Amino acid sequence: MKVLVTVKEVAEVQDDFEIEGTEIGSQYLDYDLNEWDDYAIEEGVQISENVDDVEVVTVTIGPERSDETIRMALAKGADRAVRVWDEALAEADLLDVGAKVQLLRAVVEEEDPDLILSGVQAGDDAFGATGVALADAIDFEWAAVVNHLDFDADESVAHVHRELEGGVDEVTDVETPAVLTIQTGINEPRYASLRGIRQAQSKEIAPMDLDDLGLSPADVESDLALTGMYEPETESDATYFEGSPEEEAAQLGDVLREKGVSQ
Numbered sequence: 080m081k082v083l084v085t086v087k088e089v090a091e092v093q094d095d096f097e098i099e100g101t102e103i104g105s106q107y108l109d110y111d112l113n114e115w116d117d118y119a120i121e122e123g124v125q126i127s128e129n130v131d132d133v134e135v136v137t138v139t140i141g142p143e144r145s146d147e148t149i150r151m152a153l154a155k156g157a158d159r160a161v162r163v164w165d166e167a168l169a170e171a172d173l174l175d176v177g178a179k180v181q182l183l184r185a186v187v188e189e190e191d192p193d194l195i196l197s198g199v200q201a202g203d204d205a206f207g208a209t210g211v212a213l214a215d216a217i218d219f220e221w222a223a224v225v226n227h228l229d230f231d232a233d234e235s236v237a238h239v240h241r242e243l244e245g246g247v248d249e250v251t252d253v254e255t256p257a258v259l260t261i262q263t264g265i266n267e268p269r270y271a272s273l274r275g276i277r278q279a280q281s282k283e284i285a286p287m288d289l290d291d292l293g294l295s296p297a298d299v300e301s302d303l304a305l306t307g308m309y310e311p312e313t314e315s316d317a318t319y320f321e322g323s324p325e326e327e328a329a330q331l332g333d334v335l336r337e338k339g340v341s342q
Contacts, residue, residue: 080126080130080132080133080134080193080194080234081133081134081136081190081191081192081193081194082123082126082127082133082134082135082136082192082193082194082195082196083136083137083138083186083187083190083192083194083195083196084116084119084120084123084135084136084137084138084152084157084195084196084197085116085119085137085138085139085183085195085196085197085198085209085210085213086112086113086116086119086120086137086138086139086148086149086152086160087112087113087116087139087140087141087198087201088110088111088112088113088139088141088144088145088148088149089110089111089112089113089201089202089203090103090108090109090110090203091108091109091110091111091202092107092108093107093108093109095107096108098308098309098310100308101172101305101306101307101308102305102308103308110144110145110147110148111148112148112151112152113198113201113202113203114198114202114263115198115199115200115201115202115261115262115263116152116197116198116201117198117268118198118261118262118263118264118265118266118268119196119197119198119261120135120137120152120155120156120157120196120268121155121266121267121268121269122196122228122261122265122266123135123156123157123194123196124155124156124157124269125266126194126230127156127158128156130230130234134158134159135156135157135158136157136158136159136160136161136190136192137149137152137153137157137159137160137161138160138161138162138163138183138186138190139160139161139162139163140162140163140164140168140174140179140182140183141162141163141164142164142169143162143164143286145162146162146284149162149284150276150279150280150282150284151271151279153275153278153279153282153284154271154272154275154276154278154279155268155269155271155275156269156275157282158282159282159283159284159285160282160283160284160285161186161189161190161284161285161287162284162285162286162287163182163186163286163287163288163292164286164287164288165288165289165296165299167289167296167299168289168299171299171300171301172301172303172304172305173204173301173303173304173305174299174301174303175301175302175303176206176208176209176212177212177301177302178299178300178301179209180209180212180213180216181216181294181298181299182292182294182299183209183213184213184216184217185292185293185294186287186292187213187217189292192256193234193255193256194237194255194256194257194259195210195213195214195219195256195257195258195259196258196259196260196261197209197210197213197258197259197260197261198210198260198261199223199224199260199261199262199263210223210258210259210260211223211258211260213258214257214258217258219256219257219258220253220254220255220256220257220258221253221257221258221259221260222237222239222241222251222253222257222259222260223241223259223260224241224242224243224260224262225239225240225241225242225259225260225261225262225265226240226241226242226248226262226264226265227239227240227265228240228259228265234255235254235255236252236253236254236255237252237253237254237255237257237259238250238251238252239251239252239253239259242262318334
C-alpha cells in the first residue's frame with residue numbers, strides 16, 4: 080500500500096513587518112509546515128505502523144528552501160519525498176487551485192498511490208479546495224474534513240468520520256483508491272525525535288520540474304494575480320496603559336468610571 084501525503088510550507092508573518100510592493104518582505108517571514116498537513120502526515124505514519132508493507136511518500140510544491148520543511152515530515156516517519164518546482168512556477172504571483180491540481184495529478188500518475196491524504200486547508204491562502212479538486216481530476220473517491228479513520232482487513236475500504244457544520248459527525252465508507260482531507264484533531268502529531276531527524280538526512284527528496292512531469296508552463300498558468308497589499312486601517316482606538324501593575328489598574332479604573340461601567 081502506498082500513501083501519498085500533500086505537504087505545504089507556509090509563511091508566518093512576524094509581529095513587525097513591512098510590505099514591499101505586493102509582498103511582505105522575506106526578511107519578515109518564518110516558514111513552517113502547514114498545521115493541517117502535520118495531522119495528515121501523522122495519520123499516514125500511523126497507517127504505516129499499523130498495516131504491513133506501507134510506504135508513505137510526501138509531495139510538496141515549493142522551491143529548494145522548502146527542503147527544510149520536507150525534512151521535518153521525513154523525520155516524523157515519512158519514507159521519501161517529492162518536491163515539485165520550476166522557473167515558470169516561480170514567476171506566478173499566486174498558484175491557484177487549478178494549477179496545483181495539475182501538478183499533483185502528474186505526481187499521482189507517477190506514484191500510483193492507493194491513498195492520498197491532504198490537509199483540509201492551508202494556513203496561508205486557506206482555499207480548502209485542493210484535496211477535493213484533486214480527487215475530481217484523478218477520478219478517485221473522496222471524503223473531506225475527516226476526523227477519524229479506520230480500514231477494513233484488506234485496506235480496500237476506509238471507514239471515516241467527517242466533521243460537518245453544526246457539530247454533526249457523519250460516518251461513511253470510502254473505497255480506495257481515495258483522497259481524504261484531514262482535519263486537525265484527528266490525532267496528536269508527534270515531535271520529530273533526534274533519531275528521526277538524523278534518519279531524515281539520508282531519505283530521498285526527489286526534485287521534479289515541469290519537464291519531468293510532462294507539463295508545460297501553459298498547463299499551470301494561474302488565474303490569480305496579486306494586485307495590491309496593504310495593512311487595514313484600525314476601526315477603533317486602543318488605549319495603552321503604562322507603569323506598574325498597580326498604576327495600570329488605577330488607569331483602567333479611571334477609564335471604566337468615565338465610561339460609566341463602574342462607580
